[in-house]
Amino acid sequence: MPDLAxxxxxxxxxxxxxxxxxxxxxxxxGKSTVVEAIRRYSPQIWLSVSVTTRSPRPGEEHGRxxxxxxxxxxxxxxxxxxxxxxxxxxxxxxxxxxxxxxERLQAGVPVLLELDVTGARQVQAAVPGALLVFxxxxxxxxxxxxxxxxxxxxxxxxxxxxxxxxxELRAENEFDLTLVNTSVEDVCAQLVALMTAQPACEPAE
Ligand code: 5GP
Numbered sequence: 456m457p458d459l460a461x462x463x464x465x466x467x468x469x470x471x472x473x474x475x476x477x478x479x480x481x482x483x484x485g486k487s488t489v490v491e492a493i494r495r496y497s498p499q500i501w502l503s504v505s506v507t508t509r510s511p512r513p514g515e516e517h518g519r520x521x522x523x524x525x526x527x528x529x530x531x532x533x534x535x536x537x538x539x540x541x542x543x544x545x546x547x548x549x550x551x552x553x554x555x556x557x558e559r560l561q562a563g564v565p566v567l568l569e570l571d572v573t574g575a576r577q578v579q580a581a582v583p584g585a586l587l588v589f590x591x592x593x594x595x596x597x598x599x600x601x602x603x604x605x606x607x608x609x610x611x612x613x614x615x616x617x618x619x620x621x622x623e624l625r626a627e628n629e630f631d632l633t634l635v636n637t638s639v640e641d642v643c644a645q646l647v648a649l650m651t652a653q654p655a656c657e658p659a660e
Pocket of ligand 1: 480481482486505506509540541542544549550551569570571572573574575
């Protein structure tokens, strides 16, 4: 694996924005809404596109939200070392293609990965200096409301995601910092500021 170590201090010792940032947290906490706002309003940040074996949801496009693939193709990527990290989540595989991340980091472009907690842990181990951000719901009830109102998952998958969310919430103290998702604009502004040392997103429409 190429050396992806990210230094957050310049030669003078002055902190510089993180090169590689991971946004994680429980399913339905709003990570993808934050990522969508960053896609629209903060083109200076490069968003990694993961590979997944789950089916596209309405409105999702191959190559934009995810690369949708078969299990066989996914396992070929795993076996050939082409993924920075990967995990099985609620019955499907998800992984981060390594090469595009390496290329952007080497070009000095800030990179954002949106991952489940297992993936975040793998990046923490593989990339010293990566900034790990935990996105927390304002309350557990709010998370349940968001998870059940999305209405995109069958009941069984919903139960699996609720259980995963409970376990993921317990991982918060493994992260460098927590942002509470009270508003997309606020989280987006804080995240972009952390990554680029600039003020951030316009209000999401
Ligand atoms: P969803 O199916 O709702 O799009 O994503 C399910 C979970 O997988 C979310 O927590 C999301 O952050 C996570 N996820 C998305 N892409 C990746 C990836 O490349 N690696 C890992 N480990 N998790 C991912």
